[in-house]
Amino acid sequence: MASLVMLAIIVGCAVLLYLKGTLTQGITLVFNAILASFVALTFYEALAVMLTKYASGMAVWAQMICLLLLFVLTLAALQTIALQIGKEKVDLGLWPERVGRVVCGVILGYVITGQLFVALATAPLPSGYPYARFAERNPDPTRPSKPLLSPDGFVTGLFGAVSKGSFAPLGTPKSFAVLHADYLDQIHLNRIRGSRDVSIWTSTEALSVPSRGGVWEASSALRDAEGKPLPARPGETLMLVRVGIKKSALNDAGKFTLSQLRLVCVPKGSGEHPLAGQGHAVHPIGYVGRGGRLEQKGLTEIITIQSADVPDNVKEIDFAFYVPTNLAPTLVQFKQNNVARVSGPVAGEDAPEAMSFEGPTPPPGSNNRIPDGNAAPDDEGR
Known part of the structure; x- marks a missing residue:
């Protein structure tokens, strides 16, 4: 078509x-x-x-x-x-x-x-x-x-090429190729959702990230939900990024998929203008869940945060990303209209202890995945 x-x-x-x-x-x-x-x-x-x-x-x-x-x-x-x-x-x-x-x-x-x-x-x-x-x-x-x-791809690619620090003399350069790295993938993946009540937009600002100590390399002791070591990927580092979802935004942000959350990385040593040049986006493989183990999730699985799960104003979750070793995390983006700068990576004693997020247990026989095209009308919505 x-x-x-x-x-x-x-x-x-x-x-x-x-x-x-x-x-x-x-x-x-x-x-x-x-x-x-x-x-x-x-x-x-x-x-x-x-x-x-x-x-x-x-x-x-x-x-x-x-x-x-x-x-x-x-x-x-x-x-x-x-x-x-x-x-x-x-x-x-x-x-x-x-x-x-x-x-x-x-x-x-x-x-x-x-x-x-x-x-x-x-x-x-x-x-x-x-x-x-x-x-x-x-x-x-x-x-x-x-x-x-x-x-x-031609339209967005051409604009991204033009915007790569082109206006640096006029102020702090902000490249479209960083702010919206892999832009077409971003807007298309944002719409892949499990049900009609998973919003692609939040009416209020939903993100809250730590100003310090919010990004660190995952410990080698981290295990998956079955207690097995996580596989190493050549040329990539498993990193944890602490992302807070505001309680005031739960009407739109309380249900989301990992396809709606991404980490934008730029080449290491980008200097004082990390938002200039070209970015690369990666999606999380899961989050630290029950017992401090990594709950690996597919991009289409629905994650739910309920008001009762947020005793304070923000619910913080430690998401896991495989980040190319030559890149450094710069931005975290959520749904269609939320973006925040992340702190620089910390290591050793400065790395915080991972927080466990225990999401609601799905009903028996449910995997919270998007139904396929053969699903009955009641499963897909009328």
């Missing part, structure tokens, strides 16, 4: 430019569409926060609305300016015009499709729309599926 939508948009843009436009207008439209995409990806989160303040009922749709609205309005404004500047019609010859208009139409449709796919992936739609990037039951973040020619 995604490929058909892309082909329809591309054909429509190519025919429109061929019949009604000029090569000069086509080139201008392509550049303006790319610039409009950059503006949308830069400001959509800030605008979404403002929108939810005045229309809380639209909160889960806010990012999609803002991405599309900023793109359309910016493109319209840039085109209006371009038409005012270039009122004189420029004809570059019969064949350059014929071929050039079609080529520009194809590129324009490609960019528009990419922006549309990105916007739809931030909405609370079934994970198969606009396309299924990951398998429902056992998603593998290292093996994403892509639509024909990956237009959304």
